[in-house]
Amino acid sequence: MIFGDVFAWLTTAANWTGDGGLLQRIGEHLWYTLVALAGAALVAVPAGLAVGHTGRGVTAAVGFANAMRALPTLGVITLLSLQLGVLRTGPVLFGLALLAVPPILAGAYAGVQSVDRSVLDASAGVGMTRWQQLWQVEVPTAMPLLLGGLRGAVLQVVATTTVAAFVGLGGLGRPLLDGQRVTDYPQVAGAALVVAALAVLLDVLLAGVQRLIVPRGLRVTARTAHRPG
Amino acid sequence: MIEELARYLSNWRNREMVLELLVVHVRLSLLPLLLGLLAAVPFGWVAQRYRLLRAALLGSANVLYTVPSLALFVILPGILGTRILDEINVVVALALYTAALLVRPVIDALDAVPGHVLAAATAMGYRPVRRFLTVELPLAVPVLAAGVRVASVSNISLVSVGALIGVGGLGQLFTQGFQDTYNAPIIVGIALTLVLAFVVDALLVVLRNALTPWQPRRTKKDGTGQARTAGVPAGGQA
Amino acid sequence: MIEFRGVTKRFADGTVAVDGLDLVAENGRITVLVGPSGCGKTTSLRMINRMVDPTSGTILVDGEDVRSRPPARLRRGIGYVIQQAGLFPHRTVLDNVATVPRLLGWRRGRARDRAAELLELVGLPRSMGERYPAQLSGGQQQRVGVARALAADPPVLLMDEPFSAVDPVVREGLQDELLRLQSELGKTIVFVTHDIDEAIKLGDRVAVLRQGGRLAQFAPPAQLLTEPADDFVASFVGRDRGYRGLSFVRANELTIHPLDTVPAGASAVEADDGWRLVVDDGGQPRGWLPPGRSEPVPGGSLHQRGGSLRGALDAALSSPARLGVVVDGDGAVVGGVLAEEVLEVARAHRDRRLPGSRS
Numbered sequence: 075m076i077f078g079d080v081f082a083w084l085t086t087a088a089n090w091t092g093d094g095g096l097l098q099r100i101g102e103h104l105w106y107t108l109v110a111l112a113g114a115a116l117v118a119v120p121a122g123l124a125v126g127h128t129g130r131g132v133t134a135a136v137g138f139a140n141a142m143r144a145l146p147t148l149g150v151i152t153l154l155s156l157q158l159g160v161l162r163t164g165p166v167l168f169g170l171a172l173l174a175v176p177p178i179l180a181g182a183y184a185g186v187q188s189v190d191r192s193v194l195d196a197s198a199g200v201g202m203t204r205w206q207q208l209w210q211v212e213v214p215t216a217m218p219l220l221l222g223g224l225r226g227a228v229l230q231v232v233a234t235t236t237v238a239a240f241v242g243l244g245g246l247g248r249p250l251l252d253g254q255r256v257t258d259y260p261q262v263a264g265a266a267l268v269v270a271a272l273a274v275l276l277d278v279l280l281a282g283v284q285r286l287i288v289p290r291g292l293r294v295t296a297r298t299a300h301r302p303g
Numbered sequence: 304m305i306e307e308l309a310r311y312l313s314n315w316r317n318r319e320m321v322l323e324l325l326v327v328h329v330r331l332s333l334l335p336l337l338l339g340l341l342a343a344v345p346f347g348w349v350a351q352r353y354r355l356l357r358a359a360l361l362g363s364a365n366v367l368y369t370v371p372s373l374a375l376f377v378i379l380p381g382i383l384g385t386r387i388l389d390e391i392n393v394v395v396a397l398a399l400y401t402a403a404l405l406v407r408p409v410i411d412a413l414d415a416v417p418g419h420v421l422a423a424a425t426a427m428g429y430r431p432v433r434r435f436l437t438v439e440l441p442l443a444v445p446v447l448a449a450g451v452r453v454a455s456v457s458n459i460s461l462v463s464v465g466a467l468i469g470v471g472g473l474g475q476l477f478t479q480g481f482q483d484t485y486n487a488p489i490i491v492g493i494a495l496t497l498v499l500a501f502v503v504d505a506l507l508v509v510l511r512n513a514l515t516p517w518q519p520r521r522t523k524k525d526g527t528g529q530a531r532t533a534g535v536p537a538g539g540q541a
Numbered sequence: 542m543i544e545f546r547g548v549t550k551r552f553a554d555g556t557v558a559v560d561g562l563d564l565v566a567e568n569g570r571i572t573v574l575v576g577p578s579g580c581g582k583t584t585s586l587r588m589i590n591r592m593v594d595p596t597s598g599t600i601l602v603d604g605e606d607v608r609s610r611p612p613a614r615l616r617r618g619i620g621y622v623i624q625q626a627g628l629f630p631h632r633t634v635l636d637n638v639a640t641v642p643r644l645l646g647w648r649r650g651r652a653r654d655r656a657a658e659l660l661e662l663v664g665l666p667r668s669m670g671e672r673y674p675a676q677l678s679g680g681q682q683q684r685v686g687v688a689r690a691l692a693a694d695p696p697v698l699l700m701d702e703p704f705s706a707v708d709p710v711v712r713e714g715l716q717d718e719l720l721r722l723q724s725e726l727g728k729t730i731v732f733v734t735h736d737i738d739e740a741i742k743l744g745d746r747v748a749v750l751r752q753g754g755r756l757a758q759f760a761p762p763a764q765l766l767t768e769p770a771d772d773f774v775a776s777f778v779g780r781d782r783g784y785r786g787l788s789f790v791r792a793n794e795l796t797i798h799p800l801d802t803v804p805a806g807a808s809a810v811e812a813d814d815g816w817r818l819v820v821d822d823g824g825q826p827r828g829w830l831p832p833g834r835s836e837p838v839p840g841g842s843l844h845q846r847g848g849s850l851r852g853a854l855d856a857a858l859s860s861p862a863r864l865g866v867v868v869d870g871d872g873a874v875v876g877g878v879l880a881e882e883v884l885e886v887a888r889a890h891r892d893r894r895l896p897g898s899r900s
Contacts, residue, residue: 076381144456144500146463146476149493152481156489197626198592199699200641200689201617214631238340240467241481250377254387254468263381266374277369289631295675 076259083260084267092197096249096268103245103272106238107231110170114227118175119220122182126216127208135183142176147234155241166243170234174227181223185216218296221284228280230272246272304486311487321488325495327390327471332458335394335505339401340451346402347409348435357410364403372396372461376468388469397461401454408450412443445518448511452504459500463492473499542568543589543697543731550584550754553878558584559754566746568696571723571730572724573744573891579779581754582733586661589731590619592678610817615642620690620698620728624706626682628674634660634685635670652692659688664718672689679845680711684718691726694844698730705734716742733816741765741785749774767894787851787887792844794886795853797876803830816862824873826866843868851871854883 083089090096125135151169156163189212197211213220239247246269253261311317350357370378375396380387383395416439424438466474476492479485513522543566550559554819559581566572574582587593588600591612600607607615628637638656643649657667662716663684674682683703690698704712716739725728734740740747741825746760751773758770769775775782801817805827819827819837828837841859844852856865857880864877 080381115460121893141497144460144497146460146474146477146493146496148463148466149489152477153489153493154488156481160484180490190625190627190630192623192625192627193629194627195592196621196686197629199590199616199621199623200413201613201615201619201628201644203613206613211629211631215629229369229371233373236371236373237464237467240478247373250373251467254377259381259387261385262377270374270378272372273371273374274366274371274766276486277365289628291631291673291675292632294337294673295630298675 076263079260080263080267083264089261089264094248096246096265098205099244099246099248099265100268100272103232103269105236106170106235106243106245107276108169110167110174110231110235111224111227113167113171114174114178114231115224117171118178119182122179122220122223123186123208123213123216125179126183126186127204127212131188132183135179139176139180139183142173143224145173147173148237148240151234151238151241160241163243166238166241170231170238173234177223177226177230178220178222180182181220181226182216185219185223186212189215215292217288218284218292221280221287224279225277225284228276229273232269236269248294306350307485307487308490309481311491312486317488319496320540321473321476321491322357323473324473324475325499328459328473329499330463331393331454331462331465331470331472332499335397335401335458336451336455338394338398339403339454340405340447342398342402343405343409344440347406348413351410352408360406361410364406367403368398372400372464373467375399376465376470390435390465390470392468393462393465393470393472396466397458400461404454404457405447405450408446409443413439414464415446416442443512444511444514448507452507455503455507456500459496463496474486542566542601542603543572543729544599544601545585546599546601548585548588548595549577550581550588550599551596557754559588559595562754562756564748564759564809566729568729569727570745571599571732571743573732573734573740573747574729574750575734575740575744575747575777576750577752578735579752580750582735582849583701584754585750586701586731586733589697589699590616590621617644617693618695620693620695622683622686622690622698622700622703624702626674626686628682628685630674632673633670634672634674634677634871637674637685638689638692639672641690641695645693655692656688659692660685662691662722663688679707680715682790683707683715687719687722691722691728696729698728700730700732702734703732704739705736712739719743719847749777762831772899784851784854787854788849790850790887790890792848792850792853792878792883794889795850795880796882797846798864800864800866800874800877802874809893816864818862818866818874818877820874823871826874827870829861840866843872844878847868850883850887853878855882857883 088095092098124133125131144275150173151166154160154165154169156166193211193215194207197207202210235243235245236247236250239245239251246265248265250262250265250269252263253259346360350360376392377387379385379395380389381391383392385391420438421434422444424434429438462470462472463474463477465472466478473492473496476488480487480492512518516520545562545564548559548562549557549669553556558579562581562585564585574585576582584593584602585647588595589602589607591607594608602619627711628634629640632640635653635656639647639649639652642652642655647655653670656671660667660670664680665684665688669677669681669685674685677685683706686703690700704715707715720743732740732743734743744762744797746759747762747765749765749770751757757777758765758774760768760770763786765774765778766782766789769778769782801815802816802820805819805821814832816832817830818840819830819875821827824838826843828839830837840861841857842852842855842865844856844865845866846869853865853867855865857878858865860866860877860879862880867875867878869875
């Protein structure tokens with residue numbers, strides 16, 4: 075059965091080490107993910123917090139996030155690549171970051187919006203300045219949805235990076251597509267399994283981080299909200 | 304760039320090809336939507352009733368949704384025994400994503416049906432299956448509709464990734480365009496994908512409204528409702 | 542002292558929420574703002590701590606214009622309690638209460654100690670400090686809200702319908718708690734409610750506002766009941782105001798008649814011509830023995846000696862015998878009162894207050 079071949083391919087050390095080996099590709103993949111995510115977060119988190127906090131530009135932000143959602147990533151990547159320089163990593167990373175912005179933006183914005191109005195009113199009433207309100211009340215309360223958005227963005231970037239191998243990027247998409255060209259199915263499936271595992275692992279990791287960072291009070295609040303009766 | 308586009312579109316051969324690809328794209332994105340929904344409903348129903356299964360099912364759905372689309376497209380042939388460039392891989396993969404996406408909304412929707420309504424229905428003599436189909440499911444439509452809309456946009460976007468494994472659809476415009484260093488097909492492809500997503504979304508809203516004549520019509524300003532109905536990370540796929 | 546001078550608030554869409562309000566809330570007193578929805582009571586309250594700024598007019602707190610300081614600074618010296626409590630869900634109860642002290646720069650330990658004191662003050666166990674707001678009941682959350690408002694010991698307390706969202710039994714308990722706290726702390730409290738009974742119960746002075754934000758009457762509650770300024774106030778105060786007004790008249794002049802009593806559990810009970818009160822070892826009433834019967838029937842409400850005429854009248858009316866039962870502070874029977882005599886005292890009291898003489 076095919077599984078045997080795939081298994082064999084995955085357990086062959088040569089496929090992991092050396093130039094173009096899986097370890098290198100994993101490293102590249104993680105590196106691109108990190109860079110794209112950082113870039114996206116740098117822009118989207120403040121923007122989302124600002125939109126949610128001031129309530130201005132909501133329709134624009136929501137519209138933007140929704141429209142971006144519908145964009146076909148392959149199309150965006152190929153177009154950007156053609157426009158900004160074929161086979162150069164920079165433009166591709168820019169595209170990756172761009173596509174990661176919507177979920178982070180939506181998460182930040184929804185998170186800030188999720189703060190109860192009466193809690194916000196009380197925070198002003200006790201004498202917090204706008205800045206104090208943002209950092210002491212809104213951001214902590216926004217954490218669950220914000221981190222949810224970040225998690226979604228990570229998945230988005232991992233997936234898009236795989237696809238971006240088409241325009242010459244490294245990462246785990248490389249062995250996948252290369253193997254396809256020479257109809258080496260074990261390589262294709264092997265690479266696919268590794269990237270799938272990577273995505274799942276990253277998500278589990280982030281779920282753990284989410285548990286650690288989100289203030290305990292909010293988890294309790296969510297739990298009591300779901301209690302029946 | 305505008306001239307490039309004009310030149311591209313004025314060629315009838317191109318237009319014909321684009322149209323063909325569009326038809327394939329529609330087929331490949333909508334069929335899984337239906338299949339996924341049909342699969343999610345019974346799974347969701349089971350998960351809603353049996354708490355132990357709920358955690359397991361939601362967990363698996365989450366894991367499934369986490370797998371990048373390209374990876375899933377090439378893993379499935381190994382499992383299903385198909386060839387890589389068979390369309391069915393894409394259909395099954397997207398159906399799986401849709402189902403994974405919709406399990407949580409199904410559960411939430413069923414949870415949201417007021418207890419007294421169910422009690423009244425049972426007291427009137429409805430048996431479980433009939434009650435489910437005629438009472439719970441219709442009341443679940445709004446929440447489900449929101450999930451289906453998210454899934455539809457996602458599917459329409461993901462079908463184009465299939466081009467990398469040789470499957471049809473608008474994605475071919477991207478691969479071709481890149482290989483020929485020709486912007487026009489790529490732009491046409493992106494534009495059509497967006498238009499398609501928009502049209503399908505509008506149709507789904509019409510459908511939802513038709514199915515729920517009792518609901519007051521309100522404009523949903525909160526696009527982030529999608530981020531929450533999904534339950535699984537709203538970031539989605541490539 | 543909080544002073545409103547010609548305060549008007551007009552919103553962008555043209556609605557006038559508050560119209561030329563002149564009001565003085567005295568130090569150490571509870572001033573209640575009451576009225577139907579749209580009368581501007583909440584808006585007026587929120588102008589004191591600058592959650593809303595007036596279109597014209599001035600508000601002075603202890604002689605100082607509220608606009609003379611940055612809002613955040615001003616608010617840290619004013620306690621603010623709202624209907625839904627507005628507790629921060631991501632912080633423990635203790636940290637919630639410690640919010641203002643922390644904002645003022647207190648050390649965390651000192652702020653928390655103070656918070657723990659306050660939890661006790663509002664009748665909550667110290668152990669509740671470690672819980673999160675979502676784990677508390679509505680009434681408990683409101684108490685925490687009050688504790689938070691009092692944490693930095695502000696001289697002024699603003700309360701915006703704080704008890705409206707809890708059920709009536711809990712509400713009554715919270716109202717009593719507030720009165721008790723006030724007797725201990727003597728804060729300057731401005732209290733907003735739509736419930737006239739709450740206003741009458743809590744207020745030292747009550748301001749009745751009408752829709753459109755104009756002041757209809759500002760007077761002690763007894764005066765509202767006996768001398769409403771116009772039809773609007775009269776109808777807002779509601780029915781039974783004559784009867785309710787009796788709660789403001791002391792029953793000291795009322796004659797207390799001796800009662801025939803019978804010890805509870807007496808074995809041999811001979812028939813008698815009159816009503817007798819069954820009393821236990823502690824002197825507390827257990828029921829009435831009707832004439833010619835040996836089985837007791839339940840009695841009516843009890844009037845506390847030194848209480849109001851209202852209690853006395855109710856005791857007399859609800860008693861199966863002619864006499865209402867009067868008890869002392871320990872609940873022991875003191876005697877009985879007659880309904881007719883209660884009304885006599887009420888009439889005499891009213892006659893003393895001739896129209897034109899303010900009480």
